[in-house]
Amino acid sequence: MLLDYDRLGWLRVALVGFTAAVAAFLLLPVVFIVLLSFGSSRWLAFPPPGWTLKWYQQLLDDPTWIDAALTSARIAAMAAILAVVIGLFASFSLVRGEFRGRQVLRGLLLTPMVLPVVVFAIAIYAFFLRIGLAGTTVGFVIAHTILALPFAIIPITAALEGFDKSIEDAAIVCGASPLQARLRITLPSIRIGIFSAAIFSFLASWDEVVVAIFMASPTLQTLPVKIWGSLRADLSPVVAAASSLLVGLTLCLMIVTALLRRKLSR
Amino acid sequence: MTRSFLSIRAVRKTFGAFVAVHDVTIDVPKGEFLTFLGPSGSGKSTTLYAIAGFQDPSSGDVLLEDRSLLSVPSHKRNIGMVFQRYTLFPHLSVAENVAFPLRVRRRPDAEVKRKVADMLALVRLENFADRHPGALSGGQQQRVALARALAYDPPILLMDEPLSALDKKLRQEIQAEIRRIHRETGVTILYVTHDQEEALHLSDRIALFREGRIEQIGTGEDLYLRPASEFVAGFIGNSNFLAAEHLETAGGAATIRLADGSIVKGVKTTQAFDRGQKARLMVRPEAFRLTPGPASAELAVEFIDAAFFGDRRRVVMRTAGGEELDVRPTSDAAEPHGPDSGRRIFFDPAVAFLFPA
Amino acid sequence: MQGSFFRRSSAAGLPAGSGSALPALLLVGLFFIVPVVALLLRSVTDPEPGLQNYAALFGSGTYVRVFLNTFLVASVVTAVTILVAFPVAWMLAIMPPAMGSVVFGIIILSMWTNLLTRTYAWMVLLQRTGVINRALMGLGVIHEPLPLINNLAGVTIGMVYIMLPFMILPLVGTLRAIDPMTLRAAALCGASPFEAFRRILLPLSLPGIAAGGLMIFVMSLGYFVTPALLGGTSNMMLAEMITQTVQSLLNWGLGSAAAFVLLVVTMALYAIQLRLVGAKHAGGGI
Numbered sequence: 015m016l017l018d019y020d021r022l023g024w025l026r027v028a029l030v031g032f033t034a035a036v037a038a039f040l041l042l043p044v045v046f047i048v049l050l051s052f053g054s055s056r057w058l059a060f061p062p063p064g065w066t067l068k069w070y071q072q073l074l075d076d077p078t079w080i081d082a083a084l085t086s087a088r089i090a091a092m093a094a095i096l097a098v099v100i101g102l103f104a105s106f107s108l109v110r111g112e113f114r115g116r117q118v119l120r121g122l123l124l125t126p127m128v129l130p131v132v133v134f135a136i137a138i139y140a141f142f143l144r145i146g147l148a149g150t151t152v153g154f155v156i157a158h159t160i161l162a163l164p165f166a167i168i169p170i171t172a173a174l175e176g177f178d179k180s181i182e183d184a185a186i187v188c189g190a191s192p193l194q195a196r197l198r199i200t201l202p203s204i205r206i207g208i209f210s211a212a213i214f215s216f217l218a219s220w221d222e223v224v225v226a227i228f229m230a231s232p233t234l235q236t237l238p239v240k241i242w243g244s245l246r247a248d249l250s251p252v253v254a255a256a257s258s259l260l261v262g263l264t265l266c267l268m269i270v271t272a273l274l275r276r277k278l279s280r
Numbered sequence: 281m282t283r284s285f286l287s288i289r290a291v292r293k294t295f296g297a298f299v300a301v302h303d304v305t306i307d308v309p310k311g312e313f314l315t316f317l318g319p320s321g322s323g324k325s326t327t328l329y330a331i332a333g334f335q336d337p338s339s340g341d342v343l344l345e346d347r348s349l350l351s352v353p354s355h356k357r358n359i360g361m362v363f364q365r366y367t368l369f370p371h372l373s374v375a376e377n378v379a380f381p382l383r384v385r386r387r388p389d390a391e392v393k394r395k396v397a398d399m400l401a402l403v404r405l406e407n408f409a410d411r412h413p414g415a416l417s418g419g420q421q422q423r424v425a426l427a428r429a430l431a432y433d434p435p436i437l438l439m440d441e442p443l444s445a446l447d448k449k450l451r452q453e454i455q456a457e458i459r460r461i462h463r464e465t466g467v468t469i470l471y472v473t474h475d476q477e478e479a480l481h482l483s484d485r486i487a488l489f490r491e492g493r494i495e496q497i498g499t500g501e502d503l504y505l506r507p508a509s510e511f512v513a514g515f516i517g518n519s520n521f522l523a524a525e526h527l528e529t530a531g532g533a534a535t536i537r538l539a540d541g542s543i544v545k546g547v548k549t550t551q552a553f554d555r556g557q558k559a560r561l562m563v564r565p566e567a568f569r570l571t572p573g574p575a576s577a578e579l580a581v582e583f584i585d586a587a588f589f590g591d592r593r594r595v596v597m598r599t600a601g602g603e604e605l606d607v608r609p610t611s612d613a614a615e616p617h618g619p620d621s622g623r624r625i626f627f628d629p630a631v632a633f634l635f636p637a
Numbered sequence: 638m639q640g641s642f643f644r645r646s647s648a649a650g651l652p653a654g655s656g657s658a659l660p661a662l663l664l665v666g667l668f669f670i671v672p673v674v675a676l677l678l679r680s681v682t683d684p685e686p687g688l689q690n691y692a693a694l695f696g697s698g699t700y701v702r703v704f705l706n707t708f709l710v711a712s713v714v715t716a717v718t719i720l721v722a723f724p725v726a727w728m729l730a731i732m733p734p735a736m737g738s739v740v741f742g743i744i745i746l747s748m749w750t751n752l753l754t755r756t757y758a759w760m761v762l763l764q765r766t767g768v769i770n771r772a773l774m775g776l777g778v779i780h781e782p783l784p785l786i787n788n789l790a791g792v793t794i795g796m797v798y799i800m801l802p803f804m805i806l807p808l809v810g811t812l813r814a815i816d817p818m819t820l821r822a823a824a825l826c827g828a829s830p831f832e833a834f835r836r837i838l839l840p841l842s843l844p845g846i847a848a849g850g851l852m853i854f855v856m857s858l859g860y861f862v863t864p865a866l867l868g869g870t871s872n873m874m875l876a877e878m879i880t881q882t883v884q885s886l887l888n889w890g891l892g893s894a895a896a897f898v899l900l901v902v903t904m905a906l907y908a909i910q911l912r913l914v915g916a917k918h919a920g921g922g923i
Contacts (some may be wrong), residue, residue, distance in 0.1 A: 029724050037740050040802075040890055043755050050758075060768045100660045119662070122662075128907050140669065140672065156668050158663065219879050242753060257758070268742075361822065384827050428822075534887055
């Protein structure tokens with residue numbers, strides 16, 4: 015009866031109320047930051063004395079914000095592509111391979127997700143200082159690809175495990191070469207997994223702060239580093255404007271994901 | 281009126297515009313084994329759930345010894361239940377599962393221990409006390425569920441298709457167990473199934489459900505030998521239906537004309553017919569004879585096929601009107617051999633029933 | 638035999654089907670394993686060979702306090718997250734899908750929103766003159782603004798906010814896997830809702846709670862951004878200390894030693910989590 019929604023009685027009122035409160039708690043900062051970005055108070059008073067777009071104006075007039083956003087997008091796109099391609103190859107091996115230590119390999123490739131980022135950040139920073147990649151785009155992309163790799167491997171292996179391999183074999187029996195069968199049968203079948211992998215690994219790089227703080231140079235900083243710097247300096251409303259744009263981007267991404275998933279799963 | 285033990289009074293359950301149960305009324309005496317039989321979606325499980333308290337009826341009442349159960353939450357109804365799927369608690373051992381209802385009732389340890397031992401003996405699983413449900417077969421799990429449901433001596437035991445997940449051999453084995461346990465404990469059992477053989481085998485009485493209503497309630501013999509409708513006749517046992525025309529009825533015995541023009545007298549019926557009304561005559565496969573007996577009607581048939589089942593023989597025949605007949609003659613006469621169009625078969629009109637078409 | 642994308646790997650003398658994992662292995666080996674091992678070596682070689690960095694780490698009250706505080710914050714965050722997440726996951730598991738999908742949407746939105754954005758919002762919300770304090774004072778609940786930021790309360794609120802989706806989503810799966818009939822059976826056996834919860838629902842969801850809780854504890858131990866922005870100097874956590882030691886103090890030896898301690902604790906707990914849920918479902922947050 016505890017798992018029958020319509021037989022919970024007063025308990026349901028309490029639990030639904032609690033759930034609604036938690037949902038409100040989860041929504042609060044997101045909504046708040048968007049409202050705040052339109053408020054006219056330099057000191058972030060809320061409710062604001064008036065409404066304005068001047069923080070957006072300041073944001074868009076400042077080339078360092080635009081640069082940071084473009085740098086982030088460039089690095090995240092490259093890291094996502096690399097992570098998905100490398101992750102796709104690795105997934106075939108992890109799901110279909112028949113060798114000892116397959117689980118160990120899987121654990122190893124997923125470790126970057128579990129190890130505290132700060133440990134990896136100082137390790138890769140020290141390493142790149144030595145080999146001269148610190149503060150370079152290449153260094154950024156390598157570090158973020160490593161962090162994004164688990165986020166690519168998990169959905170792709172999940173999709174691949176759910177794909178019935180006998181369909182691929184049937185294609186081969188029909189005369190397709192193994193490579194053709196993979197490209198024309200298997201990849202389209204696991205496209206939802208690949209698509210999730212792309213989104214997750216893009217976000218893993220796009221939102222990454224800790225490695226970026228170490229890797230950033232005065233000439234190369236990502237959006238999170240720019241925000242981080244502003245937060246440490248002062249709580250300027252310009253950050254609220256930037257954050258609101260990020261919230262908007264998240265919403266777009268969610269909608270696109272939902273639509274694409276619906277379309278792809280047809 | 282006799283005071284009944286469990287009384288289901290005009291219970292009705294609607295889901296939106298759909299009426300799942302139409303005003304079902306049943307009185308169950310103490311110690312009875314009553315089966316709710318019917319096809320899926322006929323309202324039998326919904327009625328059982330109303331008694332268990334999983335669903336509130338839209339109207340009507342359920343009384344146990346004249347007290348309404350409806351305002352009593354499930355956990356205070358003191359009813360035992362065995363479910364279709366095994367609902368054993370997977371994190372508890374067999375003994376702990378059986379002890380569960382006693383623990384929540386805060387019975388003393390010694391009593392719990394004794395009762396668990398008794399119950400496991402009752403279902404013959406003494407040696408499995410420390411196993412976990414995952415390590416048991418389906419049949420064993422269902423026996424543990426039975427022990428758990430009986431551990432607190434509930435006056436009523438509900439069973440919701442408890443054997444449907446088991447294979448045929450196990451089903452028969454557990455049916456025997458259930459009969460024995462009913463005999464030994466004297467508990468009142470309400471049993472839901474869609475399997476008519478199971479119902480006939482187990483029950484004192486059967487309530488046959490159809491589209492949310494009780495079509496007929498009575499002993500297995502009542503339903504088999506005196507079906508109240510064509511649906512009952514068709515659902516219980518095997519039956520053949522022949523097109524007929526009603527001529528007249530006198531004292532529960534009707535005279536009819538079959539499709540081949542022959543007149544049959546003395547057919548049983550409980551319904552009123554007009555002269556010339558279209559009707560259907562039901563004859564059980566085993567009511568056919570291959571040789572004429574006293575007071576028998578006859579049919580011209582064509583032999584189609586025969587199959588041997590060890591204890592009986594099944595013959596398929598076709599009437600002149602093209603109706604296929606399932607015939608299971610008791611081995612009293614010459615066997616039919618090969619196609620033979622001139623053959624006749626015979627039946628006693630007193631065991632044939634007439635229903636409206 | 639058909640493990641690799643192109644098949645063929647066994648011809649190269651590699652274990653069957655391992656070939657297509659090579660790029661990933663190379664990448665992780667060269668740019669993950671090598672740097673991390675080099676860092677760990679640095680903790681016993683920088684500035685000179687020996688264990689003096691570890692002696693400094695465990696010998697100083699300041700650093701020991703950072704360790705204790707890290708464990709304290711991670712424990713509090715884990716406990717609060719479990720307590721808040723369980724009822725929500727419970728409802729999400731059984732609520733009508735139309736209602737549930739709204740809550741799921743909010744959870745995903747919150748989870749996908751930039752980490753700094755969320756933390757920034759809490760900084761503004763929780764400050765002395767922030768909305769929360771003003772609202773509480775307006776309602777007459779308090780007369781003085783509560784110190785909600787740069788202390789344990791601030792870190793807890795901010796971290797619980799971030800961790801909640803990682804607890805709720807896997808727990809919904811755990812709870813959905815429990816047959817509702819089992820709870821009906823418990824009720825008919827005479828168990829009151831409280832008894833059914835205590836003896837059946839809670840024990841059956843315990844594996845999910847333990848796995849999720851451990852994951853959150855591990856994530857909290859190494860968390861950097863939120864504690865650095867919402868916590869105070871008096872309750873600094875390990876990740877922030879490591880960053881400061883390396884970035885501001887340029888003391889690579891000591892920072893590496895602290896990083897090694899964090900790594901060992903994290904990996905040990907991760908191993909326990911793998912035991913609990915099986916390697917397949919590790920990191921079930923996404």
